[in-house]
Amino acid sequence: MHIALFVACYNDTLFPETGIAVTRVLERLGHTVTFPLAQTCCGQMHYNTGYHREAVPLVRRFVEMFRDAEAVCVPSASCVAMMREHYEMMAEAENDAAFLADVRSLLPRVFEFSELLANRLQTEDVGATFEHSVTYHPSCHSLRMLHVGDAPTRLLRRVRGLSLLELPKKEQCCGFGGTFAVKNVDVSVAMLTEKQGCVVETGAEVVTALDNSCLMQIYGGLHRSGSAVRTMHIAEILASEGVAR
Amino acid sequence: MSVRVGKTDKAAAFPVAAKTALKNDQLRANVRRATDTIRGKRALRVEEMPDWQKLRDAASAIKAHTLRHLDEYLVEFEKNCELVGGKVHWARDADEANAIAVKLIKEYGGTEVIKVKTMTSDEVQMNVALEAAGITPIETDLADMIVQMGHDEPSHIVVPALHKNRFEVRDLFRETMQKPELTEQPEELTGAARAYLRERFLKVKIGVSGANFAIAETGGVCVVESEGNGRMCLTMPDVLITLVGVEKVIPRFEDLEVFLQLLPRSATGERMNPYNSLWCGVHPSDGPKAFHVILLDNGRTNLLHDEMERETLECIRCGACLNACPVYRETGGHAYGSIYSGPIGAILSPQLQSLEHSRSLPYASTLCGACYEVCPVKINIPEILIHLRGRVVREEQATLGGKLAVENLAMQGAAIAFKSQRRYEAAQRLAQAGQALFREGDQLENLPGMAGGWTKYRDLRAIPKQSFRDWWKSRSNGGNA
Numbered sequence A: 001m002h003i004a005l006f007v008a009c010y011n012d013t014l015f016p017e018t019g020i021a022v023t024r025v026l027e028r029l030g031h032t033v034t035f036p037l038a039q040t041c042c043g044q045m046h047y048n049t050g051y052h053r054e055a056v057p058l059v060r061r062f063v064e065m066f067r068d069a070e071a072v073c074v075p076s077a078s079c080v081a082m083m084r085e086h087y088e089m090m091a092e093a094e095n096d097a098a099f100l101a102d103v104r105s106l107l108p109r110v111f112e113f114s115e116l117l118a119n120r121l122q123t124e125d126v127g128a129t130f131e132h133s134v135t136y137h138p139s140c141h142s143l144r145m146l147h148v149g150d151a152p153t154r155l156l157r158r159v160r161g162l163s164l165l166e167l168p169k170k171e172q173c174c175g176f177g178g179t180f181a182v183k184n185v186d187v188s189v190a191m192l193t194e195k196q197g198c199v200v201e202t203g204a205e206v207v208t209a210l211d212n213s214c215l216m217q218i219y220g221g222l223h224r225s226g227s228a229v230r231t232m233h234i235a236e237i238l239a240s241e242g243v244a245r
Numbered sequence B: 001m002s003v004r005v006g007k008t009d010k011a012a013a014f015p016v017a018a019k020t021a022l023k024n025d026q027l028r029a030n031v032r033r034a035t036d037t038i039r040g041k042r043a044l045r046v047e048e049m050p051d052w053q054k055l056r057d058a059a060s061a062i063k064a065h066t067l068r069h070l071d072e073y074l075v076e077f078e079k080n081c082e083l084v085g086g087k088v089h090w091a092r093d094a095d096e097a098n099a100i101a102v103k104l105i106k107e108y109g110g111t112e113v114i115k116v117k118t119m120t121s122d123e124v125q126m127n128v129a130l131e132a133a134g135i136t137p138i139e140t141d142l143a144d145m146i147v148q149m150g151h152d153e154p155s156h157i158v159v160p161a162l163h164k165n166r167f168e169v170r171d172l173f174r175e176t177m178q179k180p181e182l183t184e185q186p187e188e189l190t191g192a193a194r195a196y197l198r199e200r201f202l203k204v205k206i207g208v209s210g211a212n213f214a215i216a217e218t219g220g221v222c223v224v225e226s227e228g229n230g231r232m233c234l235t236m237p238d239v240l241i242t243l244v245g246v247e248k249v250i251p252r253f254e255d256l257e258v259f260l261q262l263l264p265r266s267a268t269g270e271r272m273n274p275y276n277s278l279w280c281g282v283h284p285s286d287g288p289k290a291f292h293v294i295l296l297d298n299g300r301t302n303l304l305h306d307e308m309e310r311e312t313l314e315c316i317r318c319g320a321c322l323n324a325c326p327v328y329r330e331t332g333g334h335a336y337g338s339i340y341s342g343p344i345g346a347i348l349s350p351q352l353q354s355l356e357h358s359r360s361l362p363y364a365s366t367l368c369g370a371c372y373e374v375c376p377v378k379i380n381i382p383e384i385l386i387h388l389r390g391r392v393v394r395e396e397q398a399t400l401g402g403k404l405a406v407e408n409l410a411m412q413g414a415a416i417a418f419k420s421q422r423r424y425e426a427a428q429r430l431a432q433a434g435q436a437l438f439r440e441g442d443q444l445e446n447l448p449g450m451a452g453g454w455t456k457y458r459d460l461r462a463i464p465k466q467s468f469r470d471w472w473k474s475r476s477n478g479g480n481a
Ligand code: SF4
Pocket: B266, B314, B315, B316, B317, B318, B319, B320, B321, B322, B344, B371, B374, B375, B376, B377, B378, B379
């Protein structure tokens, strides 16, 4: 399959290893990956913070760029949630029939990374080896907006050497919430403290998720507290072939 | 018309109030324990319902339909209520509602009233108005009584004294009831409350209540509760005055079939409320001899014109969204600066009252969606929060100060960068270079402005030298698209 990668602006800039891992996994499975270089941001940060007008050109840009893709892979559940929850509504508000038609036709071809693998491509064993204990944090957007269900854990269970440990209170938010993390610093950190405690309690070496945004928050707390637990995007685990990182 | 919602106009912004709440370990422990318990019970009672999602759909459909035809159903309610001997009064705002209540109580010669289910009366600050008119309000719902005795504010819409544990209640009762011998045993505490309240139930002749539902078809009113104190308030006095928000009307009696399944399971994790009181008008040999309903607008009709905002009015005040909310879990209800706290408070208060009093509330959420997931009438709270954020931003941008605010400038800058590959890549380079000032090894420290809130409490890995696109370009010699 020809898969166009929309890596997400923050992954591009802050977490390049995730995009690299996604590319490696998909290519290893025999797919062709393209990366349209003109891509920037899905508009989520602006939209969710209330800058709705400012988000519209970014949505248009995304849609134009990926309109003809066979499938679009996005290693960020919150970006996919932004697309599925708001793009259509935004296009309707723009009163632009062609734009709306493009949105409607494109959205069913946009997949979060684990959805793409487990559901669209029906691949659970991606040929990975990762000899570590891992706990999985189901990010809120993946859980309650994308309803990815057990797709990520089905993938993780097929990784050789990986032992998956259940995260207590896993469905509770990590406290990131985009600009919430800085607008409501104290509450965000209080929420993080509980999440971080749950992660440490599992005894896992690695905590993973579908979103580097949540992982950035969890890393922030773990690392500050001197914990040795590592944060890794699920793609990096699935790309791993057993060589220590 | 002047809309007032409790004391919201004097409330501190959410992040400020939250900071204070976060320092109160006792409060946080109480809130966690209480919400964990109710959440657990709710989950059990929801799981056993095979048609839960269908019930939610039905409830949402009934409410949406009613709100589209609110004018008709309210008039129908008025007509039917008066046919059976009730009297309906219309109040545009808090002051009107209070004036009507005071006038009625005076007409009946009352100096004391017993009250139950009084969240709406807290919204209009009725107790303040009654006291100013020389009337003593006595809250009879156990939790409301605790709040009133402690000169406190409710912190939860279903469990108003959720922030208090039994030791704190014991101390309060010892002091106000002059019962130094009381222990913190729940039986003893409820026993003391019962004795205290019984005296008042027997002697006070006027009751003031709220309502969960007003039924257009019958002109009847419905109150659900757990203690039976409500039943006392609704049946013992000679005069009953019921204050109802206009959005509480439902078309038909049979609609209760849906709501009376959803509400108790969502609110307290019970299959059914122990007390479900329904009454219509007045009856010669039973119950109050006079029955008045005050239908309250207080900003509600402002929400009707917009489809998304209107959804807010579908709320049946079950409190499930509060118990599910990870933000409420940390801060408790007082931080929301309104009697309406938690996710529903974050969307309701700013809409009832103009946004300027509560601009921080739409941002008091991570948009995690836990509230939407549990809401029995399927109010898409995250979506409404985002919608309200849009209103806040537009209002800010209409002022010079707002235009020049750091956040707005940053967002405009980002929007411009994201519109072109060249500018986006330049911004990436700038960030990679600019971080040198704040770099300590592989970490960023003491970032300026809002980002400083991040680095003060959390670590942050430095921006890698090679972005993903750099890697892509290097491997494919200039990219392939
Ligand atoms: S918004 Fe929904 S969950 Fe929250 S109190 Fe209202 S009905 Fe209950």
